[in-house]
Amino acid sequence: MKLAHLTFWSFLVLFSGKLWAEEFLVIVHPDSSIKEADADSIKRLYLGKTSQLLGVRLTPADLPEGNSVRDAFYEKVVDKDASQLKAYWAQLIFTGGGSPPTVQNSDQTMVQWVLAKQNSIGYVSSSANTSNVKVIYRGSQ
Amino acid sequence: MNLIIKNEWDFMLIRIFFLTVTCFVVFNTSLQARQLTTNGFLTVGAAQSDAEASMFGIKDELNFSALSLVGMQTSYQPAENRLRFVAQLLARGANSWELEAEWAYANYKITDNTQAFLGRIRVPFYMISEQYDVGFAYPWIRPPDELYGFLNIPFTSLDGLSVKHQGTIFSLDYASQLYGGKNNAIGLDVAGISIPDTGSIEIYGVTFKVGSELFSIRAGHHEGKNIVLDIIQPIIDAFESVGLPVTAAVLAQDPANILPVDNGKANFSSIGFTSNVGNLFLMGEWGERKIKQQLPFPTTENWFFTAGYSFGKFVPHITFGEYSVDDKTLFNQDQESITLGFRFNATSSTAVKFEVADIEIDSAANAIGLYDSLPPNFNGVPLNITPLDPELTMVRFSVNTIF
Numbered sequence: 001m002k003l004a005h006l007t008f009w010s011f012l013v014l015f016s017g018k019l020w021a022e023e024f025l026v027i028v029h030p031d032s033s034i035k036e037a038d039a040d041s042i043k044r045l046y047l048g049k050t051s052q053l054l055g056v057r058l059t060p061a062d063l064p065e066g067n068s069v070r071d072a073f074y075e076k077v078v079d080k081d082a083s084q085l086k087a088y089w090a091q092l093i094f095t096g097g098g099s100p101p102t103v104q105n106s107d108q109t110m111v112q113w114v115l116a117k118q119n120s121i122g123y124v125s126s127s128a129n130t131s132n133v134k135v136i137y138r139g140s141q
Numbered sequence: 142m143n144l145i146i147k148n149e150w151d152f153m154l155i156r157i158f159f160l161t162v163t164c165f166v167v168f169n170t171s172l173q174a175r176q177l178t179t180n181g182f183l184t185v186g187a188a189q190s191d192a193e194a195s196m197f198g199i200k201d202e203l204n205f206s207a208l209s210l211v212g213m214q215t216s217y218q219p220a221e222n223r224l225r226f227v228a229q230l231l232a233r234g235a236n237s238w239e240l241e242a243e244w245a246y247a248n249y250k251i252t253d254n255t256q257a258f259l260g261r262i263r264v265p266f267y268m269i270s271e272q273y274d275v276g277f278a279y280p281w282i283r284p285p286d287e288l289y290g291f292l293n294i295p296f297t298s299l300d301g302l303s304v305k306h307q308g309t310i311f312s313l314d315y316a317s318q319l320y321g322g323k324n325n326a327i328g329l330d331v332a333g334i335s336i337p338d339t340g341s342i343e344i345y346g347v348t349f350k351v352g353s354e355l356f357s358i359r360a361g362h363h364e365g366k367n368i369v370l371d372i373i374q375p376i377i378d379a380f381e382s383v384g385l386p387v388t389a390a391v392l393a394q395d396p397a398n399i400l401p402v403d404n405g406k407a408n409f410s411s412i413g414f415t416s417n418v419g420n421l422f423l424m425g426e427w428g429e430r431k432i433k434q435q436l437p438f439p440t441t442e443n444w445f446f447t448a449g450y451s452f453g454k455f456v457p458h459i460t461f462g463e464y465s466v467d468d469k470t471l472f473n474q475d476q477e478s479i480t481l482g483f484r485f486n487a488t489s490s491t492a493v494k495f496e497v498a499d500i501e502i503d504s505a506a507n508a509i510g511l512y513d514s515l516p517p518n519f520n521g522v523p524l525n526i527t528p529l530d531p532e533l534t535m536v537r538f539s540v541n542t543i544f
Contacts, residue, residue: 049307049314051253065489082489083454090278090543093180094214094229095271096248096258096305 022072023126026137027111029118032056037136039077045121046078047088048098058121060101061113069107069125076139176220181213184276186234186539192530196500196512197286198235199535206234208282208539210274212243223250231274243274243298258303258320264296265318265348268359268413268426273297276541280422280458280484282494285445287462287478288411288428290511296324299344313351321345342366346409356416365407407432420451439468454486464511475503476510482537491542498535 026042028034034054044050046060063070065082074080080088089100104110107128114120114133124130126138186208188199198207214229229244246260263271269284276283283289301322308315324342346363413426427444442465449458460480466472482496502510512529 050309057253083486083492086490086543087278090182090275091272094182094212094244094275094278095263096227096244096246096256099178099216 022069024069024073024076024123024139025126025128025130025135026073026077026121026123026139027114027130027133028058028121028136029114030132030134031118032134032136034134034136039137042121042137043078046101048092048100053121056119058119059117061104061110061120061122062101063107063110063123064103064105069123073123073139077137176218178216179213180216180544181211182275182277182541182543183211184274184539184541185209186282186537188535188537190533190535192512192533194512194514194527194529196510196533196535197290198513199537208537209234212274214244224248225250233274254308255304255306258305259301261298261300262303262320262322263298264324264344264363265320265346265361266363266409267361267411267428268415268424270297275543276494276539277490277492277543280447280449280456280494281460281480281482282496282537282539285447285460285462285478285480286511287443287464287476288426288445290464296342299324301345310351313353314357315349315351317350318348319346352414354417356414358412358414360412361410363409365409422449422451423447439466439472439474441466441474456484456486458482458484469503469505469507473503473505473508474510475508477501490544491540494537494539494541496535496537498537499532500535501532502529504531 026037034056037053041053045053045058046062051057063073071082074082074085078085092098093100104113104122107124110122110124111128111130111133114122123139126140185205187203187205188207189201189203190196190199191201193201198204210231210233212229212231214227216225216227218225225248227244227246227248228242230240231243232238232240242261244261244263246258246262249257249259251257263273265271267284267288269279269289272278273284273289299320299322301320303318303320303322305316305318307317322344324344343366344363346361348359348361350357350359352358408431409428411426411428414424416423423446425444425446428442430441432440443463445460445462447458447460449456458481460478460482462478462480464474464476466474469475478498478500480496480498482494485493487493500510502508502512508531509529514527514529
């Protein structure tokens with residue numbers, strides 16, 4: 001029985017990162033024509049491969065580096081860790097290929113920014129107050 | 142660190158850039174902090190081989206300058222319009238930390254998918270040519286020398302115009318580039334003899350890339366004009382200035398080969414791929430350089446292939462490379478190498494890398510591989526230099542960071 005316990009706890013420790021990963025919401029302006037978006041379209045916009053999401057021109061914003069919601073967003077939607085993401089942007093920044101999204105410091109400023117700017121897109125923690133904006137994607141494990 | 146402005150043209154570019162920025166800062170009252178951004182990259186490297194003669198500046202004593210470099214980029218975007226000014230200054234340890242303007246351009250967004258660049262840009266010869274100095278962006282300590290080494294491409298940037306277009310077709314991403322311009326002052330180092338100024342070269346080309354993260358292909362074709370006229374004569378002069386009988390020997394062999402001609406042309410063609418399947422990544426590229434008036438540069442054919450796997454922060458990889466020339470009479474540069482290495486992502490913006498390379502040159506008596514040396518003898522004329530080991534091991538270490 002001891003072995004079974006050990007196995008159980010080992011698995012719990014191993015996968016705890018996944019279990020406790022942050023949930024997030026991708027948000028746009030309430031008047032936006034977009035109702036729902038898929039992860040791949042959001043990824044292409046955040047990697048600068050396109051400036052449109054489902055035919056609508058949008059400006060993306062990030063939460064700050066090291067923020068757990070940001071890490072969860074990039075892991076789930078973009079499939080890159082912080083280091084891979086930096087290497088990706090390094091290739092572009094120093095070769096005239098573009099620059100990463102601007103940064104909003106918190107859930108609250110992100111929501112305000114999206115509200116103030118018609119053609120904007122951001123992501124926030126699922127615990128943020130998003131009653132005034134439109135949620136177009138829910139990220140959960 | 143001793144920073145010296147390399148030449149007047151660089152100095153002028155740097156001055157124009159800072160003047161422009163100052164003007165905008167002074168006259169644009171709505172300036173926000175984020176309109177002016179500065180980024181940089183730094184590589185601190187150490188390398189040593191077991192050979193007496195040096196290859197890419199590395200030999201049997203520990204070297205801290207050959208791989209080390211620092212770059213700073215400042216970008217200025219007035220308001221949220223389509224125009225942007227960018228300058229990237231670079232100082233390489235291999236170049237005595239002299240300050241060079243590697244990029245300095247005005248960037249105009251014509252449409253969402255099309256942009257123009259006017260000024261100094263990096264020549265996009267191969268897949269990784271543009272980000273060659275940004276070590277954090279790729280797995281190796283530097284891109285494979287067989288394709289990206291200095292001997293194959295004697296210059297890295299041009300002053301001219303470039304248009305880039307990107308888009309999506311059948312759910313695949315594509316990017317194309319068309320450019321043309323001039324390289325005004327090329328410092329060239331041939332076989333250990335440095336030639337400070339070889340005059341100007343006109344170069345133009347086209348590149349195309351299509352694919353997805355899973356698999357993408359990139360092809361390029363580039364043509365250079367006036368290469369022979371401008372480059373070869375100074376090389377001959379440099380050889381003669383140090384008392385080497387190369388010119389006489391080559392002339393004796395075929396006088397027609399050595400006469401400079403107008404419109405000497407060089408062609409560079411290449412095709413490469415990258416593939417990411419889960420944690421596995423594969424990369425490969427093949428290139429060919431042809432010079433119409435071939436002596437002293439023969440036609441070269443070269444390739445590399447890399448396979449690697451990401452175990453989280455630890456990324457081991459293996460690379461095979463080969464460089465070969467068609468005419469081995471003057472410079473027999475045939476060379477093969479196998480490199481084992483890893484990249485360790487210490488933090489999200491710092492990588493530590495280590496590599497061991499086994500390099501083998503051709504077994505012929507006049508073989509020089511990619512050593513920074515002349516052949517031991519030419520047509521029976523001994524050239525008094527350090528003996529070249531036919532096989533060598535090179536160990537390289539670096540810390541790469543971006544900020």
